[in-house]
Amino acid sequence: MDVTRRSFIKFSAGFAAGTIVSPLPWKLLDDASIWSQNWPWIARTPHGPVTLAHTTCTLCAAGCGLRVRLVGPHPVSAWSEPGHPTSGGSVCPLGLGAAQVRYHPLRIRGPVCRDLRGGGATWRLTGRDEVLGAAGRKVAELRSAGALGRLAILDLRPGRALSAMHREFLDRVGGGRYLTLPDGRDLSASALDELVDTGGRVPGYDLAGAGAVVSFGTPLLDGWCGAGPDPELARRRRAGDAPFLVQIESNASTTALHADRWLHLRPGTETVQALALAHAARAAGMVPAAAIRALDAGPLPGYADLVRTWSPEAAAGITGIPAPELRAVARDLARHRPVVFVAGGDPGGGPLGQEEERAVWALNLLFGAVGRPGGVALRHRPDAPNGAPAAESMRDIPDGSLDLLLVDASAPGTVVPPGLLRSKLASDGSLMVGLSAFAGGAVSGADMILPVPAPGEWLDDVTDQALASQGSYAWTPPVADPLPWARHPADLLDGVAEAAGLATGGTRGKARHEAHLRDRIAALAAAGQGQVFEPKKGKARSARGLSARELGRLFREGACWVDGGGSRGGPPSLRKAPPAGRGPGFETAAGGRPTAADNEQAALPLILMIHGQQGLSGPAVVPPVLTKLCRESHLLPDPGRARLNPATARSHGLGHELPADLSTSHGRLRVTVVHDENVMPGVVRLAAGPDTDGLGEPGPTAADVLSAGGAGSNAVWRLGRAALQEVKA
Amino acid sequence: MKHKRTGDVRYSMVIDLDRCTGCGDCMVACAVENNVAVPPPAAQENRSLTWMKVYRVDNGGTFPDRQEVCVPIPCQHCDHAPCIEVCPVTAVEMDESTGIVGQVPERCMGCRYCMAACPYHARYFNWFDPVWPEGMEQTLNPDVSPRMRGVAEKCNFCHGRLDRARENAAAEGRRDLEPHEYVPACAEACPHGAIRFGDLNDPRSGIADLTRRPEAFRLLASLGTEPKVHYMSRHSWVRQLGESRLTVLRGKDKTRKGAGAHG
Numbered sequence: 001m002d003v004t005r006r007s008f009i010k011f012s013a014g015f016a017a018g019t020i021v022s023p024l025p026w027k028l029l030d031d032a033s034i035w036s037q038n039w040p041w042i043a044r045t046p047h048g049p050v051t052l053a054h055t056t057c058t059l060c061a062a063g064c065g066l067r068v069r070l071v072g073p074h075p076v077s078a079w080s081e082p083g084h085p086t087s088g089g090s091v092c093p094l095g096l097g098a099a100q101v102r103y104h105p106l107r108i109r110g111p112v113c114r115d116l117r118g119g120g121a122t123w124r125l126t127g128r129d130e131v132l133g134a135a136g137r138k139v140a141e142l143r144s145a146g147a148l149g150r151l152a153i154l155d156l157r158p159g160r161a162l163s164a165m166h167r168e169f170l171d172r173v174g175g176g177r178y179l180t181l182p183d184g185r186d187l188s189a190s191a192l193d194e195l196v197d198t199g200g201r202v203p204g205y206d207l208a209g210a211g212a213v214v215s216f217g218t219p220l221l222d223g224w225c226g227a228g229p230d231p232e233l234a235r236r237r238r239a240g241d242a243p244f245l246v247q248i249e250s251n252a253s254t255t256a257l258h259a260d261r262w263l264h265l266r267p268g269t270e271t272v273q274a275l276a277l278a279h280a281a282r283a284a285g286m287v288p289a290a291a292i293r294a295l296d297a298g299p300l301p302g303y304a305d306l307v308r309t310w311s312p313e314a315a316a317g318i319t320g321i322p323a324p325e326l327r328a329v330a331r332d333l334a335r336h337r338p339v340v341f342v343a344g345g346d347p348g349g350g351p352l353g354q355e356e357e358r359a360v361w362a363l364n365l366l367f368g369a370v371g372r373p374g375g376v377a378l379r380h381r382p383d384a385p386n387g388a389p390a391a392e393s394m395r396d397i398p399d400g401s402l403d404l405l406l407v408d409a410s411a412p413g414t415v416v417p418p419g420l421l422r423s424k425l426a427s428d429g430s431l432m433v434g435l436s437a438f439a440g441g442a443v444s445g446a447d448m449i450l451p452v453p454a455p456g457e458w459l460d461d462v463t464d465q466a467l468a469s470q471g472s473y474a475w476t477p478p479v480a481d482p483l484p485w486a487r488h489p490a491d492l493l494d495g496v497a498e499a500a501g502l503a504t505g506g507t508r509g510k511a512r513h514e515a516h517l518r519d520r521i522a523a524l525a526a527a528g529q530g531q532v533f534e535p536k537k538g539k540a541r542s543a544r545g546l547s548a549r550e551l552g553r554l555f556r557e558g559a560c561w562v563d564g565g566g567s568r569g570g571p572p573s574l575r576k577a578p579p580a581g582r583g584p585g586f587e588t589a590a591g592g593r594p595t596a597a598d599n600e601q602a603a604l605p606l607i608l609m610i611h612g613q614q615g616l617s618g619p620a621v622v623p624p625v626l627t628k629l630c631r632e633s634h635l636l637p638d639p640g641r642a643r644l645n646p647a648t649a650r651s652h653g654l655g656h657e658l659p660a661d662l663s664t665s666h667g668r669l670r671v672t673v674v675h676d677e678n679v680m681p682g683v684v685r686l687a688a689g690p691d692t693d694g695l696g697e698p699g700p701t702a703a704d705v706l707s708a709g710g711a712g713s714n715a716v717w718r719l720g721r722a723a724l725q726e727v728k729a
Numbered sequence: 730m731k732h733k734r735t736g737d738v739r740y741s742m743v744i745d746l747d748r749c750t751g752c753g754d755c756m757v758a759c760a761v762e763n764n765v766a767v768p769p770p771a772a773q774e775n776r777s778l779t780w781m782k783v784y785r786v787d788n789g790g791t792f793p794d795r796q797e798v799c800v801p802i803p804c805q806h807c808d809h810a811p812c813i814e815v816c817p818v819t820a821v822e823m824d825e826s827t828g829i830v831g832q833v834p835e836r837c838m839g840c841r842y843c844m845a846a847c848p849y850h851a852r853y854f855n856w857f858d859p860v861w862p863e864g865m866e867q868t869l870n871p872d873v874s875p876r877m878r879g880v881a882e883k884c885n886f887c888h889g890r891l892d893r894a895r896e897n898a899a900a901e902g903r904r905d906l907e908p909h910e911y912v913p914a915c916a917e918a919c920p921h922g923a924i925r926f927g928d929l930n931d932p933r934s935g936i937a938d939l940t941r942r943p944e945a946f947r948l949l950a951s952l953g954t955e956p957k958v959h960y961m962s963r964h965s966w967v968r969q970l971g972e973s974r975l976t977v978l979r980g981k982d983k984t985r986k987g988a989g990a991h992g
Contacts, residue, residue, distance in 0.1 A: 030818060033838040037877035043859060043866035045764070045874070074867040077761045079917065090920030093757040103864035221750045228752050228920055237748060238922035254750045257797050264793045624767045624862060625760045629753040632768065632777030635785075635799075636753060645792055677787065677795045695862075696770035 048072025054081060054535035054558025056462050056474040057095045058455045060413035060615030061157065062225040063462035063472065064091045065535060065560060066098060068479045075099045075456065075479045085533050085540065085562040086464070086472045088231030094615045095226060097623025102454050102480060104621050106440040106694040110485045113448040123439050123449070128487070128495070131448045135433050136499020138404040139173055143500070148175030150403040154394060154421070155180050156442055157411035159381070159463040161516035162489060165509060166408065169493040172502055177402075180391040181414060184345025184352060185466035191357035192376075194579050195299040195365065196572035201378040204468050205342055206565060207232040209374030212244040212336035214277075214329075215255065216270050216343045216352065216360050220245070222254035223347055223613025227690075232469050244336035246329055248273055250609065251685060252678035261329055264680060267607050268593030268719050269319040270352065271586060274341075274359035276315035278307045278366055280330040287366045295362055299575040300585050303362065310590075318592050338374035339367050344467055347415060348612015348688035348702075349718035350711060353593060358585050371571030378567045379471050381463065395715055399423045402430060406496070409436040409443050410452045410489045411460060415618035415688070416442040418703040419712030433496075435489045440694050444619045444703065452489045453482035461517055471563035473524065475517065475555040488513065521555060522548040530563040596721040600665065604721035605652075605682075606644070608664060610709045611718075612688035612702070619703045622690045630690050631697065634674075637687040640699035642724065643676040644684045652724055659727040662686075664720055666710040669700050673724065684722055739828040739929040739957065740886055742916070743939040744801055746962040748923035751799030755781050758918035759803075762887055764869045766859035766876075776856045780804070780884040781915050788966045798967050801924065803915065804851040804884035805948060805956030806830045812843035812852060820881075828957055829886050837880040844881060848949050849956075852883045886926075887913035908934045929957070946972050 019025060053068045057078070065084030069077045078098040080091035111131045112123040142151050151173065153166045158180045170176040182190070192203050207213060207230060213220070221229045228234070236242050247259035248270065256262040265273050281287045296304035312323035333339045343360040345352040369375030402424050422445045425432060434443025437454040452458070456479045464472040487495075490509025497504055524530075525548040531540040532551065535558045543551070543561060578585060588594070595607055616622065616636070630638040637643060642662055644654070654660055656675040661668055662684070671686070679685050686709070691702040711717040759765065759781040768776050781803045788796040810830050813821045820836035821843055823829070844852045859875045869875065872889035876882050894911040898904065908927050916926040927934025939945060940959045946968045947956050960971055
């Protein structure tokens with residue numbers, strides 16, 4: 001056959017046309033895409049038998065039950081424990097990401113100290129003996145100088161068995177201070193103590209039985225417990241049985257937007273609002289005059305006059321809430337009894353303030369809510385034979401008064417304002433040593449860090465947090481082995497004591513800690529009260545008749561003891577007089593909490609309001625998956641975004657999504673301005689977390705936000721003043 | 730081409746927007762269950778991977794009259810899915826036995842036609858290699874393969890869970906699943922019970938009843954994609970916004986003018 005030019009072209013054209021309609025080029029295209037997409041460094045999933053374990057989350061103080069899925073020895077995911085009594089069968093995003101925390105980029109691979117060659121901004125690995133030796137030498141030095149008052153241990157999750165170990169350490173040393181850092185909930189609970197004799201009992205909101213809940217800015221649906229809603233409220237919403245919710249808050253938060261009534265009061269006027277609410281309730285006949293007189297004659301002198309003065313009409317000029325709206329709320333409350341008034345502050349924005357707390361507790365007392373079902377339960381904490389040591393607040397000790405500070409951050413989740421810890425240390429020769437699994441969070445400012453197991457790797461215990469609806473106690477059975485370089489916090493305290501030349505008595509710290517845990521179980525078994533939830537069976541049983549051994553076995557399987565809620569021991573009696581040294585109680589905030597002097601307002605025209613969720617506020621270790629909420633979407637505001645009302649932004653010449661410098665009397669911060677109609681005009685809102693800087697994310701951190709808000713120096717930092725200046729390109 | 734569903738199971742989701750508080754549990758649970766990677770630091774938001782994404786939607790009002798709801802948007806698993814129509818390599822297909830629209834990453838060549846075709850913006854592209862911090866690959870779910878760079882991905886109603894549930898049922902000699910045996914991660918995690926899931930053809934699941942309630946609606950229903958994700962809200966502005974946002978934006982409803990969504 002002759003091959004002509006024509007036949008060659010025809011063959012080539014036919015071949016080309018035929019190839020296009022054949023699968024060949026498409027298969028090649030497909031294979032090429034697969035070859036170019038699959039590389040050996042793409043992650044491989046773990047393999048092994050799948051098992052379930054039950055434990056308790058310690059990433060914040062809420063103590064939610066977790067059902068952990070393991071593949072071989074690896075925890076791969078954590079889910080809510082159905083029916084768990086303290087979490088109501090739900091868990092927040094932080095808890096859902098708990099399995100990732102073990103491998104967090106901030107996890108330290110051994111003892112670390114500040115790398116002074118880099119200006120102290122970075123860490124370098126060092127030897128454990130080096131850190132223990134430095135701390136031990138400091139202890140010995142303070143002992144020989146008779147200056148043990150300059151030694152302190154900061155317990156960021158008091159009430160645990162480990163807290164007793166802290167006291168033991170101080171006893172062995174022969175002195176020193178045991179410090180805690182109370183949050184808004186703790187301070188709220190202590191404010192009730194000023195008004196009534198609780199008989200050593202602690203208050204807790206009984207939201208399960210409440211007909212109406214009046215919240216003074218408490219993020220009940222967005223970050224009150226963990227980064228999630230109050231479990232009891234969530235449970236009632238699921239069941240279609242939600243109480244009537246009144247949110248008294250300046251900005252349109254999630255809780256405000258879902259409330260049945262939202263009173264958008266001017267920032268800092270909660271005290272006046274509470275007094276006016278008392279006035280309106282008295283006028284509606286809901287509150288007996290005798291109750292107001294009793295408070296006036298007892299712990300709150302002058303209270304009756306204040307309630308009389310702050311009628312809804314008079315208060316409207318301060319709070320901005322029209323009188324008819326407030327009277328309508330009073331009528332609503334009359335229809336939805338029993339009523340409970342909730343305060344305690346915002347986890348990121350910090351405490352509400354003692355005066356505001358008093359005003360809210362006074363409302364609870366006027367409505368007879370304290371000690372009544374559906375109000376405020378008063379209960380005893382689970383019996384602890386070794387007891388929580390008497391504690392001082394970190395904020396109450398003078399600046400520069402410590403030479404050695406040991407910070408136990410083995411349980412993360414506490415908001416530690418940056419600069420606060422360092423300010424308590426002497427400027428020369430002082431030492432801060434952190435016990436933590438991470439080079440971040442509360443120990444960000446430490447000089448040295450000793451690695452402890454991460455949450456989920458060691459047996460700790462969890463008690464109920466302040467204002468929780470019921471007393472509870474659980475253990476955290478480990479779901480993974482600790483990494484080789486991590487040591488039990490109690491062993492590390494022993495190491496410090498040994499390095500100081502002190503005898504430790506033979507038994508290792510970890511063993512003594514476990515003995516304390518068993519003692520607590522024995523006390524629960526002896527009391528025989530309450531119920532024990534067994535996650536394996538998904539139901540609770542009475543604790544009566546359970547031996548300490550049996551109870552211990554259940555706790556090692558993730559059980560949780562609850563007291564069943566409700567008050568113990570009847571309603572409390574009012575105190576006869578205010579505490580010594582305290583005035584009538586409403587000196588400062590009765591006209592609205594001042595946010596700045598007049599001259600400062602001219603330079604800083606905006607009101608700065610910081611907010612955040614529990615476990616995600618302040619310098620914190622955030623699971624990478626939470627970037628889905630704050631970087632890959634804007635569901636959670638991150639610290640770099642300053643939100644303000646569009647009208648306010650326009651009047652200040654601030655464009656949407658444009659950079660600006662935020663100035664306060666405490667510092668300066670580069671932020672991105674976000675126009676948000678949910679923010680009250682004249683206000684700028686900044687989130688104190690979640691902190692993704694540990695994941696390499698650029699931009700301001702939660703520590704920067706808290707610093708700018710003055711959280712390190714002020715006990716109440718939820719309100720401040722700020723100015724915003726757009727950054728020109 | 731119309732895809733006719735022939736199976737006797739038709740999985741569906743009903744999301745009650747009045748209950749949703751935008752806590753983000755669903756987004757995190759989805760990412761944990763399905764090994765959804767985290768883009769590198771400082772990556773643009775439009776490079777994100779969120780099979781379930783919660784948008785905040787408002788009524789266009791100003792403070793304090795503004796109302797807002799959170800709208801979780803997974804793949805809508807449309808009966809007439811545009812993404813299936815446009816995929817040139819059959820990487821998207823509907824499981825006729827369940828009604829679930831699945832994505833086959835091994836077939837995907839990364840053309841992103843499906844993303845352009847999806848009216849719900851519920852498809853995502855892997856701009857980066859899926860990389861986790863060192864050691865964190867040990868927390869990946871072994872039932873779900875990590876996807877590679879250069880392919881599209883989306884919600885598949887946690888198909889790995891469906892497979893597990895079927896295997897468990899088969900081990901007990903059963904073919905049919907009980908309603909509680911198969912629930913996607915988002916529905917399991919939702920603390921407010923806003924996300925409910927079940928078989929539209931199974932009266933025990935209660936899903937069909939919910940979809941017939943007057944407050945139920947589907948997103949962009951007028952497009953005729955027949956999504957199997959239903960929403961509920963007692964607020965008429967939410968329903969109007971969800972069903973036919975174009976009407977709102979054209980200003981036919983003056984009271985809702987300016988309403989919109991932001992993620």
